[in-house]
Amino acid sequence: MNLRDVVKRFGKDVGLNIRAVRAYAQQLFLALSLLRKCNIMHADIKPDNIIVRLFSCGAVFMTLPGFYLMHIHIGQ
Secondary structure (H helix, E strand, O other): OEHHHHHHHHOOOOOOOHHHHHHHHHHHHHHHHHHHHOOEEEOOOOHHHOEEEEOOOOOEEEEOOOOOEEEOOOOO
16 A cells, blocks of 8 residues: 555544654654665656555565666766
């Protein structure tokens, strides 16, 4: 399920739980930070392209599958 589906399913009329928002944000910011360190930029980040896996133990795992990359060459 993608992030847009999660918001529709679990946030309908009330919004998402703040703990869930923090978990999603932490994972997304970590991923963006790691991509930046590798001089890679994601060209199409949007809720439809963020896949969310919800586990029965309460864990959440987010991925950016099949994304398009653009290398950023700095300096040289």
